[in-house]
Amino acid sequence: GNSVTQMEGPVTLSEEAFLTINCTYTATGYPSLFWYVQYPGEGLQLLLKATKADDKGSNKGFEATYRKETTSFHLEKGSVQVSDSAVYFCALSDDAGGTSYGKLTFGQGTILTVHP
Amino acid sequence: DGGITQSPKYLFRKEGQNVTLSCEQNLNHDAMYWYRQDPGQGLRLIYYSQIVNDFQKGDIAEGYSVSREKKESFPLTVTSAQKNPTAFYLCASRKSSVLSGNTEAFFGQGTRLTVV
Numbered sequence: 001g002n003s004v005t006q007m008e009g010p011v012t013l014s015e016e017a018f019l020t021i022n023c024t025y026t027a028t029g030y031p032s033l034f035w036y037v038q039y040p041g042e043g044l045q046l047l048l049k050a051t052k053a054d055d056k057g058s059n060k061g062f063e064a065t066y067r068k069e070t071t072s073f074h075l076e077k078g079s080v081q082v083s084d085s086a087v088y089f090c091a092l093s094d095d096a097g098g099t100s101y102g103k104l105t106f107g108q109g110t111i112l113t114v115h116p
Numbered sequence: 117d118g119g120i121t122q123s124p125k126y127l128f129r130k131e132g133q134n135v136t137l138s139c140e141q142n143l144n145h146d147a148m149y150w151y152r153q154d155p156g157q158g159l160r161l162i163y164y165s166q167i168v169n170d171f172q173k174g175d176i177a178e179g180y181s182v183s184r185e186k187k188e189s190f191p192l193t194v195t196s197a198q199k200n201p202t203a204f205y206l207c208a209s210r211k212s213s214v215l216s217g218n219t220e221a222f223f224g225q226g227t228r229l230t231v232v
Contacts, residue, residue, distance in 0.1 A: 034220055043122075043206055043223035044159075089158065093221075103174070104149060104208070104221055108158035 002027045004090050006107035013080055013114050021075040021110045023064075023090035031092040033057075033066055033073040038087040038109070047075075047088070080114045087111050118143045122207050122224035128232050129194070129201065137192045137227045139207035146211065148190035149221065152176060153204040162205075165190055194229065202231050 007022040032051040036044040048057030053068035090107040120141040129135045151159040161174030165184040179198025208221040
């Protein structure tokens with residue numbers, strides 16, 4: 001079945017530092033890829049997405065590029081802020097058919113803490 | 117405003133009791149999902165439904181049951197057979213993948229269930 005693997009956390013950075021959170025996936029079809037963010041005690045919010053190879057998703061200074069050759073979708077931000085502290089989830093959906101049809105598969109999440 | 121609403125926000129259950137978590141959406145989405153979130157384990161899929169009157173087991177369905185009698189509603193029952201039900205439960209919905217392709221999911225704010 002499909003799976004998503006995120007880099008282990010937690011990640012602790014100083015404000016204005018560069019952020020990378022690694023995400024790799026395995027899928028039988030041609031998935032769409034997503035990054036979600038979760039603030040304490042809340043549900044998940046979509047941060048960005050990419051639906052095909054070489055697409056770049058971007059939002060609020062965050063970026064991720066869909067790399068089919070390396071099956072990766074790493075999240076980056078050039079200068080983090082304290083308000084970026086949250087849990088980040090990489091996810092995929094594979095709607096091309098097969099046993100994973102309609103499912104959304106998530107990574108284990110990466111806790112990010114940004115200090116002033 | 118359209119959205120997805122979970123209730124209650126906090127729920128306490130005694131040993132041996134069944135409890136039902138509510139999930140309602142007014143986004144006109146066909147697909148709905150239930151996830152369980154435990155610390156350090158990310159989101160695990162309990163059940164999902166692509167259309168009314170149809171649903172499939174996810175990865176950890178044992179001890180849970182669902183129904184999908186209306187498009188807007190996807191309640192989750194945590195039965196006494198679930199041995200470790202204390203967790204954060206998240207409901208999500210999205211457009212039908214058959215018609216709309218790989219679309220993102222929208223999440224509720226979650227229900228925190230505690231066994232006392």
